[in-house]
Amino acid sequence: MSEERRRAVITGVRAALTGAAAGYLLLRSGSGYAWLLRPPGAVEEQEFLRKCIRCGRCAQSCLYRAVDMGRLDAGIALGTPVIRARKNPCRLCADLPCVKACPSGALDPQLQDAVKTRIGTAVLVERQECLSLKGLRCEVCYRTCPLLDKAITIENYLNARTGRHAIFEPVVHKEHCTGCGICEQACVLDRPAIVVGPLQPPSESLYEG
Amino acid sequence: MKVNHWTLARRVVQLTVIGLLLTPCLGWGLFQGNLQSASLLGLKLSDPLAALQVLLLTGTVALPLLGGALLVLGGYGLLGGKTFCGWVCPLGLVTDVFEYLPSTRQLRIWPLRGKMIALLVVLLLSLTLKIPAFETISPIGIVSRALSFGPASDLLLVAAILLVEVLLVRRFWCRSLCPLGGFYSLAGRVSPLRIGYRAEACTHCDRCRRSCFVFEVLDAPLVEGTSHVVSGECTRCGACLDACPTGALNMRFQHPLK
Numbered sequence: 001m002s003e004e005r006r007r008a009v010i011t012g013v014r015a016a017l018t019g020a021a022a023g024y025l026l027l028r029s030g031s032g033y034a035w036l037l038r039p040p041g042a043v044e045e046q047e048f049l050r051k052c053i054r055c056g057r058c059a060q061s062c063l064y065r066a067v068d069m070g071r072l073d074a075g076i077a078l079g080t081p082v083i084r085a086r087k088n089p090c091r092l093c094a095d096l097p098c099v100k101a102c103p104s105g106a107l108d109p110q111l112q113d114a115v116k117t118r119i120g121t122a123v124l125v126e127r128q129e130c131l132s133l134k135g136l137r138c139e140v141c142y143r144t145c146p147l148l149d150k151a152i153t154i155e156n157y158l159n160a161r162t163g164r165h166a167i168f169e170p171v172v173h174k175e176h177c178t179g180c181g182i183c184e185q186a187c188v189l190d191r192p193a194i195v196v197g198p199l200q201p202p203s204e205s206l207y208e209g
Numbered sequence: 210m211k212v213n214h215w216t217l218a219r220r221v222v223q224l225t226v227i228g229l230l231l232t233p234c235l236g237w238g239l240f241q242g243n244l245q246s247a248s249l250l251g252l253k254l255s256d257p258l259a260a261l262q263v264l265l266l267t268g269t270v271a272l273p274l275l276g277g278a279l280l281v282l283g284g285y286g287l288l289g290g291k292t293f294c295g296w297v298c299p300l301g302l303v304t305d306v307f308e309y310l311p312s313t314r315q316l317r318i319w320p321l322r323g324k325m326i327a328l329l330v331v332l333l334l335s336l337t338l339k340i341p342a343f344e345t346i347s348p349i350g351i352v353s354r355a356l357s358f359g360p361a362s363d364l365l366l367v368a369a370i371l372l373v374e375v376l377l378v379r380r381f382w383c384r385s386l387c388p389l390g391g392f393y394s395l396a397g398r399v400s401p402l403r404i405g406y407r408a409e410a411c412t413h414c415d416r417c418r419r420s421c422f423v424f425e426v427l428d429a430p431l432v433e434g435t436s437h438v439v440s441g442e443c444t445r446c447g448a449c450l451d452a453c454p455t456g457a458l459n460m461r462f463q464h465p466l467k
Binding site: 008009011012013015016017019020046047048050051052053054055056057059060061068069071072073075079080101103104105109 | 218233241243244245246247248253255256257260262263264267270271273274276315319320322324325326327329330331334338339340341345346350351353354357358361362363365381384386
């Protein structure tokens with residue numbers, strides 16, 4: 001190999017490695033997200049990251065502009081579609097335009113029925129803050145749920161604190177909850193007591209060792 | 210006054226692409242998506258390199274993606290491969306415009322084949338990181354997203370590229386690092402659309418080489434005497450046609466292997 005050719009190859013390798021290293025650092029720096037709420041039909045997260053080609057068509061097809069694109073702070077999810085439920089939740093459009101727009105199958109076209117969406121599940125995380133659990137008549141999450149009396153029901157029982165009133169507790173039913181996040185947006189507290197979390201909670205293996 | 214017809218036409222096409230990328234925020238149905246995958250008047254188009262990465266990662270490609278990718282690959286194969294870089298890519302337009310700074314012409318250059326190594330690295334990274342690596346950090350995607358969803362932090366990557374191109378290495382991204390450019394240069398090698406060369410009209414004034422940012426491709430006709438530009442690296446941008454005072458260069462279709 002001639003000297004000139006050898007030098008050219010070395011420069012090329014150096015350039016490619018610099019680019020790869022820069023890209024890797026860029027993506028590593030921000031991958032601190034515990035989990036991301038994806039648009040309806042999203043396949044399992046690892047598979048989703050393999051299939052999504054970051055074209056943004058699901059976001060552009062969303063009439064409510066509820067699908068946002070991951071930016072630099074999303075780390076390895078840069079350029080992938082994300083729903084920030086507290087700001088702008090999924091409205092479960094019956095015709096699922098986002099799923100229809102996806103060319104790559106990252107949003108599964110098998111999903112035809114919006115109420116069969118399973119992008120997460122609502123969880124009453126801040127139980128001590130929930131107004132209903134304090135004995136007040138709030139139930140806003142229950143009232144706004146598009147699957148009223150299915151995904152969230154109200155269970156009432158005696159308020160043990162007063163001994164004479166009732167507690168009207170909102171209870172989430174995972175088997176019906178789509179994870180749309182409308183309840184999370186509607187919660188009247190500054191920091192919502194009900195939020196959408198992953199379908200499969202982090203496994204116990206996290207605590208091993 | 211001399212009109213640079215090819216450059217003018219090219220700017221019109223490049224600005225049309227930018228316009229299309231902007232239309233989704235206006236709520237028009239004309240165009241949706243970006244250069245990774247789009248729907249133009251109902252016609253499905255996809256980036257073949259993106260489809261290739263998904264194929265490597267999952268072993269399959271969804272039909273809409275595959276169809277769009279084959280259509281685009283066929284189109285660019287017919288029209289010169291790297292015509293994407295010269296005529297369509299929004300990042301290409303930006304770096305092109307920055308080259309009007311006279312100082313950038315004095316900078317050093319990196320060899321063209323860096324792109325092929327970058328392409329290989331991207332495919333290997335896709336397999337190790339389990340994501341379509343180029344689609345994730347693609348500055349082309351970042352520029353498109355800034356146009357359709359508003360500017361954001363990820364534009365820093367594009368700013369870094371521009372900074373290097375203005376201060377350190379001339380057109381290093383498009384010349385030596387863009388894996389998509391490397392991919393399309395493979396299609397450009399077999400494309401029938403060529404810059405033709407008539408030796409009898411050439412005065413060897415060298416203006417074509419000075420107008421071209423991948424001037425190495427002009428060595429084949431000018432030095433070795435071939436009847437056309439052979440290299441797949443030619444973006445068919447037409448700058449050399451505008452620069453040539455004697456009409457020794459032309460754009461033409463011909464049998465790709467001749």
